[in-house]
Amino acid sequence: MKTSIGAKTYVFPTPVMLVGTYDRKGRPNLMAAAWGGVCCSKPPCVCIALRRATYTYGSLVERKAFTLGFASREQVADVDTIGTCSGRSEDKFELLGWTPRKAEHVDAPYADEVPLVLECELVHTLELGLHTLFVGEVKDALAEDGILDADGQIDVLALKPIAYAPIVRSYHAVGGSLGSSFTLGKQRGG
């Protein structure tokens, strides 16, 4: 039996993305975003949705570039700190004792402490209402050696990514593999 629970964005889970940008003065900043995801395979594109009121909004529009950082489970309090204050009044790198690095392929910074980073160039902007959707083409991905397996592929259990539950507003661990796509369905004769 299903109950109507109202027109809200119940998407489970979403990623938690640390959006890195330089402001007008060239100061590096990070914000935490859960609105967005993958949106194209070729060219490789990701999207994030920001409110115009955020400090990152103006920086992103001006520099037309951003990074997306994916933190590990142990960094969840740092991630929430990033999501709780504004780069307008705080230097979040200083606050956390994190080290800003300049991305190689785009005009944006990332935190050296974060194990996985995508370097993105802004390619589309779409006004939706309270949020604006920014589509970025991925120019490169950087991974800490410790999260790569012997084949140089991401080891999800070593990355220990953080999942988010919108509306409910809780962070969650990502557990062990339930199987591989394009395999499970075939195994059962589907």
Next chain:
Amino acid sequence: MKTSIGAKTYVFPTPVMLVGTYDRKGRPNLMAAAWGGVCCSKPPCVCIALRRATYTYGSLVERKAFTLGFASREQVADVDTIGTCSGRSEDKFELLGWTPRKAEHVDAPYADEVPLVLECELVHTLELGLHTLFVGEVKDALAEDGILDADGQIDVLALKPIAYAPIVRSYHAVGGSLGSSFTLGKQRGG
């Protein structure tokens, strides 16, 4: 030490969304999509990115409506079956023994077996390359009583949502709460 691992859409985790549409003949169909997410809070909007080659693409463009279903961990093989075959040649509801229901607010079907469903009306279309991004406004959400807590809010541990690791192509369980957003960062004095 970070290594370049190439320009790919490494976003961890993504949701796994079952996109429900009616085809030209009015037959209900489901596809599995991991590209997309939340994109606006007001109006509440979600996005999904589809390849033009999928059967769902034409149905969605024609009917301007879709549902997004979120399956539980126990249904991961069903989800993968949905992702492995095409509605062009298969009746996926029949294949899985699932029951199609008509959404109340939009011209699209959903599977009664899936515990959480968003009813969405197509409001924006953006061509990106291999994928087209469709933005849907959420008109209602439907939840099985068993995934709601005493306050009528989603209980993430009861929903047991499935997370996906792109490129790596593995499904993952979503674990227990690591804490609440806008709380963890403040607790640590951030």
